[in-house]
Amino acid sequence: MSQSYKIKSFCHIEDNKLSLNGQVLYADGSDTFTEFIKAAYKSENTKYSKFFKMDSLSKLAFLAADVLLKNENYTTDEEQDIAIVFSNKSSSLNTDKKHQSTIEDESNYFPSPAVFVYTLPNICIGEISIKYKLNSENSFFIFDRFNALHLKTYSDILLSKNKAKEVLCGWVDFEDEKDYKAFLYLVSSEGDIDNNEHKINKLYNI
Amino acid sequence: MSKVHVSYNNIVSALGFSTDEVVKNIAAGQSGLKVIDDKKIFQAPFCGALVDTEKLQMAFDELSPIYQYTRLEQMMITSLSDVIKASGIKLNDRVGLIISSTKGNIDVFEKNNYFDNHRAYLSKLGNQINAFFNFKNEAIVVSNACVSGILAVSIAKRYIEHGVYDHVFITSGDIVSKFTLSGFHSFQALSKAPCKPYDANRIGINIGEVAASALVTNSEAHLSEDAVTILGDGSSNDANHISGPSRTGEGLYRSMKSAFKEAGISSSEIDYISAHGTATLFNDEMEAIAFNRMGLSTVPLNSLKGYFGHTLGASGLLETIVGMQSLKNQTVYKSAGFETLGVTQPLNIIEKTEEKPLQIFLKTASGFGGCNTAVIFKKSK
Numbered sequence: 001m002s003q004s005y006k007i008k009s010f011c012h013i014e015d016n017k018l019s020l021n022g023q024v025l026y027a028d029g030s031d032t033f034t035e036f037i038k039a040a041y042k043s044e045n046t047k048y049s050k051f052f053k054m055d056s057l058s059k060l061a062f063l064a065a066d067v068l069l070k071n072e073n074y075t076t077d078e079e080q081d082i083a084i085v086f087s088n089k090s091s092s093l094n095t096d097k098k099h100q101s102t103i104e105d106e107s108n109y110f111p112s113p114a115v116f117v118y119t120l121p122n123i124c125i126g127e128i129s130i131k132y133k134l135n136s137e138n139s140f141f142i143f144d145r146f147n148a149l150h151l152k153t154y155s156d157i158l159l160s161k162n163k164a165k166e167v168l169c170g171w172v173d174f175e176d177e178k179d180y181k182a183f184l185y186l187v188s189s190e191g192d193i194d195n196n197e198h199k200i201n202k203l204y205n206i
Numbered sequence: 207m208s209k210v211h212v213s214y215n216n217i218v219s220a221l222g223f224s225t226d227e228v229v230k231n232i233a234a235g236q237s238g239l240k241v242i243d244d245k246k247i248f249q250a251p252f253c254g255a256l257v258d259t260e261k262l263q264m265a266f267d268e269l270s271p272i273y274q275y276t277r278l279e280q281m282m283i284t285s286l287s288d289v290i291k292a293s294g295i296k297l298n299d300r301v302g303l304i305i306s307s308t309k310g311n312i313d314v315f316e317k318n319n320y321f322d323n324h325r326a327y328l329s330k331l332g333n334q335i336n337a338f339f340n341f342k343n344e345a346i347v348v349s350n351a352c353v354s355g356i357l358a359v360s361i362a363k364r365y366i367e368h369g370v371y372d373h374v375f376i377t378s379g380d381i382v383s384k385f386t387l388s389g390f391h392s393f394q395a396l397s398k399a400p401c402k403p404y405d406a407n408r409i410g411i412n413i414g415e416v417a418a419s420a421l422v423t424n425s426e427a428h429l430s431e432d433a434v435t436i437l438g439d440g441s442s443n444d445a446n447h448i449s450g451p452s453r454t455g456e457g458l459y460r461s462m463k464s465a466f467k468e469a470g471i472s473s474s475e476i477d478y479i480s481a482h483g484t485a486t487l488f489n490d491e492m493e494a495i496a497f498n499r500m501g502l503s504t505v506p507l508n509s510l511k512g513y514f515g516h517t518l519g520a521s522g523l524l525e526t527i528v529g530m531q532s533l534k535n536q537t538v539y540k541s542a543g544f545e546t547l548g549v550t551q552p553l554n555i556i557e558k559t560e561e562k563p564l565q566i567f568l569k570t571a572s573g574f575g576g577c578n579t580a581v582i583f584k585k586s587k
Contacts, residue, residue, distance in 0.1 A: 084443075091310075091328050091349055096385070100315045103388040106249060116389035117449045117574060120308060122350045126575035129443040135460050137441045138577060139357060142328040142347040150346065157364045163440065163464065 005159055006191030008166070010203050011068045013040070013060060013182040020067055022206055032177040037063060044070075053114070054127060055095045056180070061086065061124035061172040062131070064182040068168065069132055072186065076133045082186075083137035083164035084125045085154050088173035091121045091142055124172060137163050146171050146183075148200035155187040155195065171204065208424045210363040211586050213433040215420040215527045216288040218281050219514055220255035223265055224288065225432075229531045232539050233559055237513050239400045239412055248387045253399055255414030255515045256382055257281060271338070276311045276321055278381045279334050281417035286377040289419045290339060293428055295373050302371040303345045304362050305332050306354035306378040308519040312385045335377060343371075349519070352482070352573030353441070354378065355418065356522025360439040360581055362422035372424055379417035380518040386413055393449075395486060401516075403483030403509035403541060404490050404555050406548030411484050414515025418524040432534035434583035437471065437566070440464025444576035451488050455496025457578035458570060462500050465580040471566070473501040476582070478538055478567040480529040483509020484516050485543070489572065494549035502568070508556045512542025522571045522579065529567045533585040537561050 012019045017027040018040045026043040030036035037059045041051060046066055054062060065084075074080055095118040102111045117123060122140040129138065137158055141150065155167040170184035183204050187195050193203070216224060220238025221231040231238075238255035242248070247256075259277075266280040269287055282305070295301060310328045314321040324330060332345030348358050355378040362374035380386075390396050390413060397410035421428065422436075442464065444457035452458075466473065479502060481493055497503060510525050517524055532538060540559045547553065565585050572578045 089327065089329060093326060096309075096312065096326070097315070099389060100385060103384060104317065109249075109388075111388040111392040113389075113393045113449070116392055119385075119389065120349070120351045120574055122573075122575040122577060123448050124575075126443065126445075126448045126577070129445040129576055130447070133445045135442050135445050135456055138350070138443050138575075139348065139361065139441070140350045142332070142349055143344070144329040144333070147344075153365070153368065153370060154361075157368050161364070161367075161468075 003160060005156060005187050005189060005195040007193040007195050007199065008186040008188045008191035009068055009071055010185035011064045012206065013064050014180065018067065020071055025067065033180050034177065048131060055118035057092060057094065057121065057172060057174040058118065058124040058127045060174050060180055060182045062127050064184045065128045065168060068184055068186055074132060080132065080134060081136055081165040082134055083158045083167045084128060084134065085139050085151060085167055085169040086125060086172050087141040087143055087147060087151065088121065088171055089144060090173055090175045092119050094174050094176060095119050146204050148197045148204065152195055152197055152200055159187065210366045210422060210424050210436050211429055211433050212359060212436065212526065212530060213421040213423050213428055214289045214292040214430045216285045217524060217527055218257060218285040218417040220257060220414065221513060225527055225531060229528060232513055232528065235540065237400060237542055238414065239515055248384060251398060252387060252396055253412045254382050257415050275334065276325060277313065278311055278379050279331065282335055282377045282379045283338050285417040285419040286335065286375060289375060289421055293421045295428060297339060297341050299342045300372040301341065302343050302365060302374040303336055303341045304348060304358045304374055304376045305335060305345050306348045306358040306519045307331065308349060308351060308354060308380055309386060313381060313383045316384060350577055351575050352518055353522060353571040353577045353579040354519035355524065356526060356569055356571045356579045356581055357441060358523060359422060359526060360441065360579060363436045363439060366422065366424050374422045375419065376422060376523060377417060377419040378520040378523040380415060380520050382413050382415045400543055401485035401511050402543035403485040403511050404547065404549055404553060405544050406546040408485045408487065408548055411486055412511065412515035414517045416514055416517040416520040416524050418520050418527055420523060420527060429586050431587065432530040433586040434530050434533060435586045437582040437584050438465040438469030439581040441577065441579045444578065446576055448576065449574050451492035451572055455492045455499060457576055458493065458496035458572055459499045461578040461580040462570065465582050469582045475566055476502060476505050476568050477564040478532060479505050479507040480525045480567060480569045481507050481509050482571045483511055485511055491549050494551040494553050497553060498551040503552045504554050506538050506554050506556050508539060508541035526569050529569055529583065533564045533567060536564055
């Protein structure tokens with residue numbers, strides 16, 4: 001029987017609302033994700049200029065991860081072995097469409113490396129790894145819908161095989177300005193919530 | 207814990223539609239790369255390796271498809287079908303399916319494409335493959351830049367070790383599209399001639415398309431002649447830059463350390479390295495640094511990008527399969543395009559295809575987002 005792991009903390013960003021462990025940290029009535037995420041970032045006082053260069057998926061994942069990791073008092077001074085396992089439905093399609101729009105018309109052709117680099121979903125994992133200096137295991141999975149069992153299984157595997165001490169995992173999906181969701185949580189050997197499919201689904205739907 | 211193996215496999219590529227055919231071409235020094243000057247494919251001439259469309263259609267039609275499938279789906283289904291048949295495994299609930307791709311059906315966004323834009327969702331690609339063969343478990347789609355193909359092998363092994371599955375079929379693929387070509391073109395990274403990994407006169411990358419498939423299994427009864435046992439695997443992020451590799455090779459070094467630790471072997475036991483070798487200055491240099499830090503500078507090494515171009519999400523699995531064939535044939539294959547060492551650290555680049563005793567090989571890959579994966583394989587038979 002393998003050891004059972006716990007959920008230490010969790011974070012949601014959806015419907016113009018940022019919350020940590022179920023407590024709302026910031027909410028507003030912004031019309032778009034772009035406005036909202038900028039305001040939420042400012043309210044968190046993060047001060048990380050690279051944030052403004054990121055695409056929407058990376059901004060969403062980055063802010064959720066930053067809120068979680070900051071809450072655990074993780075700093076970059078000490079090396080952390082936190083794996084990152086993310087999943088979503090729409091991959092990087094929102095940015096893919098942006099890149100596509102720059103190449104559709106040969107008379108108005110202007111593809112940009114700054115956009116193209118974000119046409120991979122795992123770039124947001126890179127952004128978080130850079131900020132927190134995480135030289136850890138990482139993987140991005142795509143599913144039709146939130147797949148709690150897969151996240152539980154894969155985080156159990158990483159922890160039980162000593163491939164990581166903790167796992168930052170969850171769902172970060174950016175379909176468009178109105179349809180986005182981040183639900184990230186930290187799996188560890190300590191914590192109050194069991195890392196099982198039922199609990200993960202319950203937290204996802206909070 | 208029972209061992210996990212990579213077994214039956216297939217490659218659908220510019221160099222052929224079966225692993226045997228492809229490896230015979232590599233042994234003969236054939237490259238799939240050529241200059242393509244066709245405005246329908248890309249506005250500027252480029253050097254790449256494309257799957258022959260007519261040949262693909264013919265191979266796919268033999269499977270009697272009922273519905274319409276995209277180019278990538280046709281490649282993947284054709285490739286995977288060969289592996290499922292060869293393995294003789296029944297697709298029950300102990301059998302998993304992993305799909306790796308960076309961009310999937312991204313060509314559906316092109317104006318004249320027959321398919322609906324929804325087909326661009328990677329989970330839809332997963333569903334198509336799943337439904338064609340009637341797998342009992344939902345496809346797990348991995349999209350982790352250019353390590354996707356080798357990461358899929360690592361994930362399959364981990365799922366089997368964890369007792370979730372006995373067998374996992376992997377299919378990995380990416381197509382050459384305007385989308386991808388224009389992006390790398392905007393980076394000024396595309397070479398107009400066949401690429402030259404690790405060479406002093408390197409000129410950038412080529413993009414190619416491939417679908418590669420393999421069976422990963424814990425069953426000794428389902429081993430192909432070229433089967434290998436997975437000794438260890440690891441991944442690590444550079445935590446340095448989203449589109450440029452680490453100057454110290456940190457992530458690649460750590461991913462290899464993780465794989466070696468699990469394998470319980472030392473670097474002196476590696477007989478061959480199937481490296482990433484995209485033929486960009488920064489990538490090749492980063493790899494040279496990491497391999498030297500790991501004490502691997504004298505191990506015969508090649509990049510297969512000079513045969514297939516960079517096949518993105520397929521490359522890791524494609525190159526693993528060629529590595530398996532290297533062990534089976536006791537032959538190291540020439541690193542195409544290499545003449546003069548163009549990195550600051552010593553590397554033993556394979557300059558000539560020749561027979562050599564080979565038991566254990568290391569496969570590595572690195573990609574955008576700072577990701578790196580390393581897996582160590584040993585000849586099973």
